[in-house]
Amino acid sequence: MSCESSASRTCPSRAHAASADPTSPLPLRLLVLLHGFEDEPDRWLDAVGPIGVAGDPSVELLVPRGPHQQPGGPSWLPGHEPDELTVTATLDDLDRQIEAARGRIGCALGEVVVGGFSQGAGAALALALRDREPEGGSLLGCFAVCGMLWPPETVSYDFAAADRTSFLIVHGSGDETVPVQQGRSAARVLERHGLAARYCEHDGAGHDLDAAYLGDVSAWLAELTGA
Numbered sequence: 001m002s003c004e005s006s007a008s009r010t011c012p013s014r015a016h017a018a019s020a021d022p023t024s025p026l027p028l029r030l031l032v033l034l035h036g037f038e039d040e041p042d043r044w045l046d047a048v049g050p051i052g053v054a055g056d057p058s059v060e061l062l063v064p065r066g067p068h069q070q071p072g073g074p075s076w077l078p079g080h081e082p083d084e085l086t087v088t089a090t091l092d093d094l095d096r097q098i099e100a101a102r103g104r105i106g107c108a109l110g111e112v113v114v115g116g117f118s119q120g121a122g123a124a125l126a127l128a129l130r131d132r133e134p135e136g137g138s139l140l141g142c143f144a145v146c147g148m149l150w151p152p153e154t155v156s157y158d159f160a161a162a163d164r165t166s167f168l169i170v171h172g173s174g175d176e177t178v179p180v181q182q183g184r185s186a187a188r189v190l191e192r193h194g195l196a197a198r199y200c201e202h203d204g205a206g207h208d209l210d211a212a213y214l215g216d217v218s219a220w221l222a223e224l225t226g227a
Helices: 014-020 042-047 084-105 119-129 180-192 211-225
Strands: 002-005 030-034 060-062 068-070 073-075 112-117 141-145 166-172 196-202
Touching: 030 042, 030 084, 030 119, 060 084, 084 112, 084 119, 112 119, 112 211, 119 141, 141 211, 166 180, 166 211, 180 196, 196 211
Parallel strands: 030 060, 030 112, 112 141, 141 166, 166 196
Antiparallel strands: 002 196, 068 073
């Protein structure tokens, strides 16, 4: 396993401040977990323990269900090829759910972490990087497990607006569904835009919620919040 971080080569971010000053931890109030293609939200609920937030009364969980029902289960897109209209509708619906949860618990956008697996990882990255005008603002963090960046023609990416978001990209060299090159590419794109991104790759790990992947997420969340 190897992990690489662009933190030392990018502009200061909230994650860097947390590492430098553990007496001022960053609050995580809302954790949004997005399932994969033809997958069930319950898979993420089973992973809440390994990523270290099970039973934490200060963290609200939002585990939405994809809007497109496929033969094997719900998905965020009706297939594997995203298009702008479908992507926009999916992201708008997720943003509405996040906004409703934020209103219910009274938290800011900067207290939200969004993460996902496979197709849900692409959705999570798109949510973190999309143009949020006129509201603006950045998420606290975003993690992507075995995912990829959706094509730029399908998402209104605004990398500059995510300058206060910390990113974690996790992938396995044995992933035969979403090749590891997609994860590497996503990390390079984030770094190229000056964002705080950590990339972790596990030799031989496949396309699932591997315990090693969840360990990376747990460690990253703990560092992000000063836990």
